[in-house]
Amino acid sequence: MNKAAGKLADSDGAKGRLPAHEVIYRQLRDLVLYGDLAPGQAVTIQGLTERLAAGMTPVREAIRRLIAEGALEFQGNRRVCVPLLNAENISEIILARQWLDPHLSLRATQRATPDDLDELTAMDTTLDQSILRGDLRGYLELNYKFHKRLYELAEAPILADMADGLWLRFGPSLRVVCGRLGTQNLPDKHKDLLQAMRARDAEEAARAIREDVIQGMEQVRQSFGGQDPLN
Amino acid sequence: MNKAAGKLADSDGAKGRLPAHEVIYRQLRDLVLYGDLAPGQAVTIQGLTERLAAGMTPVREAIRRLIAEGALEFQGNRRVCVPLLNAENISEIILARQWLDPHLSLRATQRATPDDLDELTAMDTTLDQSILRGDLRGYLELNYKFHKRLYELAEAPILADMADGLWLRFGPSLRVVCGRLGTQNLPDKHKDLLQAMRARDAEEAARAIREDVIQGMEQVRQSFGGQDPLN
DNA sequence: CAGGAAATAATTTGATCATATTCTAGGCAA
DNA sequence: TTGCCTAGAATATGATCAAATTATTTCCTG
Helix, strand or coil, X not given: CCCCCCCCCCCCCCCCCCCHHHHHHHHHHHHHXXXXXXXXXXXXXXXXXXXXXXXXXXXXXXXXXHHHCCCCEECCCCCEECCCXXXXXXXXXXXXXXXXXXXXXXXXXXXXXXXXXXXXXXXXXXXXXXXXXXXXXXXXXXXXXXXXHHHHHCCCHHHHHHHHHHHHHHHHHHHHHHHHHCHHHCCCCHHHHHHHHHCCCHHHHHHHHHHHHHHHHHHHHHHHHCCCCCC | CCCCCCCCCCXXXXXXXXXXXXXXXXXXXXXXXXCCCCCCCEECHHHHHHHCCCCHHHHHHHHHHHHHCCCCXXXXXXXXXXCCCCHHHHHHHHHHHHHHHHHHHHHHHHHCCHHHHHHHHHHHHHHHHHHHHCCHXXXXXXXXXXXXXXXXXXXXXXXXXXHHHHHHHHHHXXXXXXXXXXXXXXXXXXXXXXXXXXXXXXXXXHHHHHHHHXXXXXXXXXXXXXXXCCC
16 A cells, blocks of 8 residues: 655655656756866766765666767777867857857847846846856856746747757856956946846847857957967 | 777677667657657656666666757656647747758868768758658658758858757647648758859858748748647 | 546656676786 | 786676556535
């Protein structure tokens, strides 16, 4: 006889009912996205089972997912590492984001409610505080989530997935660049974007985010593409 | 530093040395890509272990990869199915391909060698034969491989990955549409494209592939977005 | 007495782990 | 340098546990 067993009576731990492989995936994803893993660094299954205190099977599945998304790289012979971008890769990402991000911002501007705009504004304010505090990790996380929220508001899940996937690819490199430059020297165009969105000027919003993308990604290109010409 | 010997000299072993999860992944990928799995159909691990005569772990990993690529859909409660596209999804895919494919064709035109062009021409010829024969499966496979080869020639791996991923998303729906219309009624612009590529007219090649994309995808949109409004 | 809804049992399927096997890398000796 | 050998990591299997859907039963209502 099975008892009710409690739907959500998670007295044992603070974890929700998410399967382990999903939890591990998100943790590993954040590790990549916020640059806790350096470009080129090897990623081993057993290393992650220890670091994340997980079983082998969930870790394997999480790694496969990240490889499929381009966040990790399978090196032929059983080895997995964090991708090391070259100048051409970065140019491709810039090109794709220059098309995707403005398009998504345009749609988001047409669909965002006043509450949505307030939420974005609040996120941007918190982001500025992280910059002033010199909190690099906080900056990276909030900057990503700001753009991610924008993608969601566009109500175009496939295009949003594509844009999201690009962040996973340049996340590790972005961390390196920001670490060199310091957070103070990383301006953004979020204020222009929010002003245009409040005015419901979708074209202007697209233009603002396009500049934001170019400004941010060009720093990555120069810091990386210029310094590492060979290889 | 010496390289390890023995690149690919496995002439004796009939089977390649590919790991099982890689083999299963490719088989399952083809199943999705060429419409052997219908949109909306449930995909079970145990069903695939029987169908593909494989163990449970490789199948699980293959499914995770396909989910990450958007080829399969995770339905919250442990279930996995083949995505059922709606009109908005199809519009997104059309939009993305309208940008990606011309861009890749343009780059491919600038980089293709005469041998590459001969190869593409041969593929297109075989494709025409499949159409005449009424060989739907052969048509789907060759049509995909023609475009896939084009992506490779562009030498832009990230953009190519993105375009490739879109094929996985509309593959099952494409099969349904082609099954309804018959292969005879599926014209393409490959001849125009090849002519432009041979003339090294990159702009014209981009224009041709753009028309090819629109022509093909609009049939999917009309056949699906119009006919299946509810559900 | 019949029909249906809710609860419960049963079966199917997914998630996880422990373990055995296979492969790669690097050290060591000739 | 070359070849073998060992260590360690990745791959793959099967068993076990947990969850969800389906089927069944029961009880209430008309």
